Amino acid sequence: xxxxxxxxxxxxxxxxxxxxxxxxxxxxxxxxxxxxxxxxxxxxxxxxxxxxxxxxxxxxxxxxxxxxxxxxxxxxxxxxxxxxxxxxxxxxxxxxxxxxxxxxxxxxxxxxxxxxxxxxxxxxxxxxxxxxxxxxxxxxxxxxxxxxxxxxxxxxxxxxxxxxxxxxxxxxxxxxxxxxxxxxxxxxxxxxxxxxxxxxxxxxxxxxxxxxxxxxxxxxxxxxxxxxxxxxxxxxxxxxxxxxxxxxxxxxxxxxxxxxxxxxxxxxxxxxxxxxxxxxxxxxxxxxxxxxxxxxxxxxxxxxxxxxxxxxxxxxxxxxxx
Numbered sequence: 001x002x003x004x005x006x007x008x009x010x011x012x013x014x015x016x017x018x019x020x021x022x023x024x025x026x027x028x029x030x031x032x033x034x035x036x037x038x039x040x041x042x043x044x045x046x047x048x049x050x051x052x053x054x055x056x057x058x059x060x061x062x063x064x065x066x067x068x069x070x071x072x073x074x075x076x077x078x079x080x081x082x083x084x085x086x087x088x089x090x091x092x093x094x095x096x097x098x099x100x101x102x103x104x105x106x107x108x109x110x111x112x113x114x115x116x117x118x119x120x121x122x123x124x125x126x127x128x129x130x131x132x133x134x135x136x137x138x139x140x141x142x143x144x145x146x147x148x149x150x151x152x153x154x155x156x157x158x159x160x161x162x163x164x165x166x167x168x169x170x171x172x173x174x175x176x177x178x179x180x181x182x183x184x185x186x187x188x189x190x191x192x193x194x195x196x197x198x199x200x201x202x203x204x205x206x207x208x209x210x211x212x213x214x215x216x217x218x219x220x221x222x223x224x225x226x227x228x229x230x231x232x233x234x235x236x237x238x239x240x241x242x243x244x245x246x247x248x249x250x251x252x253x254x255x256x257x258x259x260x261x262x263x264x265x266x267x268x269x270x271x272x273x274x275x276x277x278x279x280x281x282x283x284x285x286x287x288x289x290x291x292x293x294x295x296x297x298x299x300x301x302x303x304x305x306x307x308x309x310x311x312x313x314x315x316x317x318x319x320x321x322x
Contacts, residue, residue: 037075084258097306101314102160116300124224138240145176155189205288
């Protein structure tokens, strides 16, 4: 009798599981929102719009919603608190793994609260100096910094930004001391380096490349693990004398933890396919971005390793969470 009474419940569970599996197989059945945690017009926003346009060719709509504020935290938390159904995703730069180390306002755990879908692209920064700086190579710059600790200064786009953390990582591994001068954005930082008032800057390639070609800046090294096609003659930091160094600015797609794995796998495959489209690769190349399209497990491992790396660097550099 107990088994007979339980039968309707078991049947209902099986029907529910079957319906859920069917819904996941049919995903997406309605528009999918990509939350960008920055204002329109930036690198993350441009990449997200290129991606959603390509993904929407599959028959279902993908669209971008900008949620800037709090240095990116507002958009991140909005996604974390969204339904775990695959219809609200986060498109974010690698600062998602830096913010917890540099600000108390970032109360999330990127490895636990977000499910990794795929690394969409990666972009190296380039270390540049004003032509009046005597250093012709990265080894020269390191030598100058060791001869006069704290005498050289460097600019950044703000505390916790990719240029800031890229230099702090270099300082830590190379054992050198340069003074950090933060600015509100890459533009003001670059202006000071171009004037010669500040010696060095890790800049995004899009901004720095024309200035390097015009002779207004000298490129010493790129921050990623490989040379970049737009500046093939410039070595990586590791090649230029700092083995083990790598600071790649990446862009990734994530979802709230608990999003069904079949949905995550389907999204990762769709993004990888979209990144193979010639028009997408051409658009990314304009920003010196390299398409990736990694598997979810591979991207999850990257997120975890980056959280540890940047937390260690923040402690070593005594970057106080505010």
